[in-house]
Amino acid sequence: MSTDATLSFEEAMEKYDPVLGFEVHVELNTKTKMFSSAPNVFGDEPNTNVNEVDLGMPGVLPVVNKTAIESSIKIGLALNCKIAETCRFARKNYFYPDTPKNFQTSQYDEPIAYDGYLDIELSDGTVFRVEIERAHMEEDAGKLTHMGGSAGRIQGADYSLVDYNRSGVPLVEIVTKPIQGAGSRAPELAKAYVAAVREIVKNLGVSDAKMERGNVRCDANVSLRPHGRERFGIRSETKNVNSLRAVEHAVRYEIQRHAAVLDSGEPVIQETRHWHEDTRSTTSGRAKSDADDYRYFPEPDLVPIVASREWVEELRATLPEPPAERRKRLQADWGYSDLEFRDVVNAGVMDEIEETIAAGATATVARKWWMGEIVGRAKNADVDPGQLGVKPETIVELNKMVEAGKINNKMAAEVLDGVLAGEGTPAEIVEKRGLAVVSDDGPLLEAIDAALAAQPGVADKIRGGKLQAIGAIVGAVMKATRGQADAGRVKELILERLGVEG
Amino acid sequence: MAAINRDDVAHLARLAHIEMSAEELDRMAGELAVIVDSVKSVSEAAGDDVPATSHPIPLTNVFREDVVGHTFTAEQSLSGAPDAYEGRFKVPAILDED
Numbered sequence: 101m102s103t104d105a106t107l108s109f110e111e112a113m114e115k116y117d118p119v120l121g122f123e124v125h126v127e128l129n130t131k132t133k134m135f136s137s138a139p140n141v142f143g144d145e146p147n148t149n150v151n152e153v154d155l156g157m158p159g160v161l162p163v164v165n166k167t168a169i170e171s172s173i174k175i176g177l178a179l180n181c182k183i184a185e186t187c188r189f190a191r192k193n194y195f196y197p198d199t200p201k202n203f204q205t206s207q208y209d210e211p212i213a214y215d216g217y218l219d220i221e222l223s224d225g226t227v228f229r230v231e232i233e234r235a236h237m238e239e240d241a242g243k244l245t246h247m248g249g250s251a252g253r254i255q256g257a258d259y260s261l262v263d264y265n266r267s268g269v270p271l272v273e274i275v276t277k278p279i280q281g282a283g284s285r286a287p288e289l290a291k292a293y294v295a296a297v298r299e300i301v302k303n304l305g306v307s308d309a310k311m312e313r314g315n316v317r318c319d320a321n322v323s324l325r326p327h328g329r330e331r332f333g334i335r336s337e338t339k340n341v342n343s344l345r346a347v348e349h350a351v352r353y354e355i356q357r358h359a360a361v362l363d364s365g366e367p368v369i370q371e372t373r374h375w376h377e378d379t380r381s382t383t384s385g386r387a388k389s390d391a392d393d394y395r396y397f398p399e400p401d402l403v404p405i406v407a408s409r410e411w412v413e414e415l416r417a418t419l420p421e422p423p424a425e426r427r428k429r430l431q432a433d434w435g436y437s438d439l440e441f442r443d444v445v446n447a448g449v450m451d452e453i454e455e456t457i458a459a460g461a462t463a464t465v466a467r468k469w470w471m472g473e474i475v476g477r478a479k480n481a482d483v484d485p486g487q488l489g490v491k492p493e494t495i496v497e498l499n500k501m502v503e504a505g506k507i508n509n510k511m512a513a514e515v516l517d518g519v520l521a522g523e524g525t526p527a528e529i530v531e532k533r534g535l536a537v538v539s540d541d542g543p544l545l546e547a548i549d550a551a552l553a554a555q556p557g558v559a560d561k562i563r564g565g566k567l568q569a570i571g572a573i574v575g576a577v578m579k580a581t582r583g584q585a586d587a588g589r590v591k592e593l594i595l596e597r598l599g600v601e602g
Numbered sequence: 603m604a605a606i607n608r609d610d611v612a613h614l615a616r617l618a619h620i621e622m623s624a625e626e627l628d629r630m631a632g633e634l635a636v637i638v639d640s641v642k643s644v645s646e647a648a649g650d651d652v653p654a655t656s657h658p659i660p661l662t663n664v665f666r667e668d669v670v671g672h673t674f675t676a677e678q679s680l681s682g683a684p685d686a687y688e689g690r691f692k693v694p695a696i697l698d699e700d
Contacts, residue, residue, distance in 0.1 A: 130668050137671025146689040147679035151672055155679060166665035188656060195619055197693040246695060261690035264679070393617055398656035406662040 104381070105360040109284075109352060112324070112359035118286040119332050120279040120351065121321035124294060126272045126301050127240060128171045129308045129315075133268035134239045135162030135205060135402075140270070142313055146263035154268040156201030161401055164189075168270040169212070169405060171306035172237050173415050175272050176213025178300045178422065179232050186406045187212045189237070189399040197262050198241035206273075208396040211236035212405065218300075219424065220292045222285060223446055225438060230293050231277040240269035278332065286322075286355065291348035294318050298344075299423045311343050318347050322354040324362060333358070334368040338382050341375045350375045353382060430454060434463035447475045449485045452492075459492035461499060469495045473513055477520070494519050497526045510583050511535045537586045541593060544577065544585055548594055551576035563598050570594055606635040 107115075130140055136153035152160045176183050190208035216232035243266050248258030274297060282289045298316045302309035309315050323335035336358070341350045354373065361368050372385030421429070430450065431441040434457070444450055449470040456466040470485065478485040498512045507515065507530060518529035530536065551573045552559045561569040570591060577590045595601070608631045615622045622630065676689040685692040 132666075132668050132670055137666065137669065138673050139670045145676055147676045147691070148673060150674055150679055152674075155674070163664065163666040165668050167668035169665070186662070193617075196696065197691070245690070248695075257695040259695050260693050261687055262693055263690050393613075395617065400657070403657055403659075403661045403664050 104357050105364070106353070106356035107359040107363060109356055112355050113284045115326065116324035116333075116355075116359055116362065117280075117327050117329075118282065118351075118355050119323045119325065119335075120276075120282060120286055120290060121335070122274075122276045122279075122290070122293060123319040123321075124274045124297050125240075125317045125319075126175065126274065126297070126307050126309075127315045128168055128270040128272065128306055130165055130167045130171065130270055132165055134165055134168050134237070134270035136268050138268065141265075142308075144265060146265060149265040150267065154200075154264055156199070162205065164402060164405070165270060168237065169407075170415055171270070171304070172212050172235070172272050173407060173412060174304050174306055174419060175274070175301060176216065176235050177412070177416050177419060178304055179213065179216040179218055179235060179274065179297075181213035181216030181232055181235060183407050183412045184210060184212050184214065184405075185409075186210070186404050188404045189402045190396045191399050192238075192394045192396055194394060196241075197260060198244055199267065200242070200264065204238060204241065205399055205402070206238035206396075207236035212407070218293070218296055220289060220296050221424065222288055222292055223442065225442060226285075228282065228285070228289055228292075230279055230289075233275045233277045235272050235274045238271050238273060240266050240271050242267040287348045287352040290320060290351040291344050294347045295344050296423070303420055303423050303426075305420075314342060317342055320347060320350050320354070322351055322358060323368070324355065324358045333362070334370050336368065336371055336373050336382075338373040338375050339385065343377075346375060346377055349380050350382065353380060357382070434467075436463065436467065440467065443471060447471060447485060449475060452486050452490075456492040456495050460496045461492070465499050466495065469499070473516060477517075489520060490516070494526060501526065501530065505537060505586065506530070507535055508537055508583070508586065511537075535584070537584060541589075543581065544590060544593055545597070547577045547580040547585075548573070548590065548597055550580065552594070552597065559598060562594070562600060565600070567600070606631050606638060610634075 128134075128140075132138060133140055133154060136151055138151045138154055139149050141149055153162055173183055187207060187210040189205050190210075191203040192206045192208070193203045195202055211234040213235040214233065216235070218230050218232060220228045220230055222228060242262050242264040245261045245263075246257035246259075247261060276293075279286075279289070279293075294316070298309045298311065301307040301316070307315050311317075318341045320338045320341050321335045322338070323333040325331065325333045336354055338350045338354055341347050358368050369384075373382035374385050375382050427441075427445065427450070431438075434441075434453075436444065444453060444467065447470070452474075453463075453466045453470050456470070457463055461469075474488060474490050475485050478488045481488065494516070498507075498515060501507045501515075502509060502512050511530075514533070515526050515529045515535065518524070518533065519526060523529050523532065554576065555572060558569050558572045562573070573594050574587055574590050577594075578585055578587060608627050611622070611627050611631045611634060615627070680686040680689070680691065683691050
């Protein structure tokens with residue numbers, strides 16, 4: 101496999117203007133398939149969640165899943181789309197073993213939802229509107245595993261094994277209009293767009309929205325044109341981009357690759373590209389050819405869908421608060437600054453902070469713990485902060501102990517480590533480890549006297565009114581008491597000892 | 603006479619995975635032209651006020667409730683498969699090495 105030439109991203113941006121487009125496939129989490137009553141379940145024994153319809157037996161009749169239609173309409177509404185009064189299914193004809201029928205039931209010229217938009221907020225707060233061309237319904241295909249040849253890739257495989265459990269799972273494919281004007285923010289916008297779609301379908305409850313399971317899958321179209329030119333360049337379509345990070349990387353890589361092709365004076369080839377997470381690059385799939393002549397025609401076995409305005413309004417009334425509005429509401433409720441709130445969102449701990457506040461913490465305390473203590477630990481463990489296993493109640497309990505003066509912040513962090521290590525509740529760990537702020541003045545005075553004796557020069561400075569010098573003595577006392585002293589009280593006692601007014 | 607030439611037939615044959623001899627392509631080009639013309643006469647009968655019909659009966663919204671029904675065992679699913687391996691259909695690899 102040859103490695104393609106690339107330009108640096110900065111140079112690519114200097115010379116060219118990227119245009120993006122996305123096709124995001126969302127698997128619905130209905131109990132049954134789109135057209136058959138077989139269960140829609142991930143990860144079971146191969147070819148057991150199927151019946152005659154999913155296997156494309158001759159003479160079978162598909163029947164539409166009403167819940168799947170309702171979920172599709174909800175997605176359309178959440179994407180600010182118009183909902184078609186009537187629409188039909190169509191057959192997309194092709195020969196490939198992932199569909200036993202030799203066609204995929206899809207929608208062609210009459211998608212159920214069309215003409216929408218999504219406002220995407222980038223990390224610095226810039227809002228970018230992505231226009232939605234359409235959202236149409238179709239069925240998922242079976243899963244192929246390529247055996248032999250080069251490590252599970254189709255190139256050079258000896259044969260393929262097919263599991264049709266996924267065949268017929270309801271899908272909604274969301275197609276954007278060409279996205280122009282993103283400039284160097286294109287990779288970031290790509291990631292933010294897919295994240296927003298995922299958030300919306302998860303919030304609607306219509307999809308499990310797990311990218312690692314393929315519930316949300318993205319095909320990314322990229323083309324470049326010289327600055328100032330209106331006509332689009334030739335695009336590539338990168339398939340198999342199935343994590344948010346990969347979306348960002350794939351768009352960035354394709355921009356760099358296209359730029360190198362154009363710089364060399366060659367035309368970009370319109371083709372499918374395969375994304376490879378390991379090398380963070382794409383390889384050529386297949387060129388557009390007349391094999392892409394799908395000969396769509398109306399599906400004769402399925403009658404048209406009529407979405408009455410009453411039905412649509414009924415569904416609209418069930419929609420949950422949109423994620424973007426929820427964020428605005430939470431920020432106002434919590435009183436965070438724009439920067440603080442954005443950091444919270446980018447760190448992925450908004451839900452966790454909401455739960456912690458619900459458990460009894462103040463907004464300030466919840467943020468301090470999640471952003472100050474937990475996010476860093478999650479980063480070290482290479483997991484999402486929410487997956488670290490910190491319960492809101494733990495934070496509330498730790499904070500109560502700090503506020504009551506039982507333990508200080510440093511100890512609280514230590515107790516949190518203990519909780520995460522499974523040593524018990526905060527109270528048990530405090531007990532077990534003998535953690536408690538030393539509040540008896542006796543041992544403190546002893547330590548203070550020792551520290552003053554060890555640093556007579558500092559003691560003189562403090563006597564002479566240079567109160568900032570007190571830090572050295574406080575530090576020595578904290579060290580001597582292994583951090584178990586209340587620093588405020590130590591300061592008071594030092595001043596008392598030296599007869600200085602604080 | 604509709605314009606269905608030999609290349610059109612060859613293209614369709616390829617898409618449909620039908621192997622056709624040179625002679626068959628010639629003959630089919632003529633026959634398909636007649637069929638297309640016949641279908642066209644239906645369009646002539648309908649006026650501009652008659653929308654295209656995809657379904658002959660005026661029926662819409664035939665739905666099924668989202669309730670799990672019957673399924674096959676892997677053995678049943680594979681009973682008609684030309685080849686199978688570990689509960690899955692075994693098929694030839696489709697693409698060659700790039």
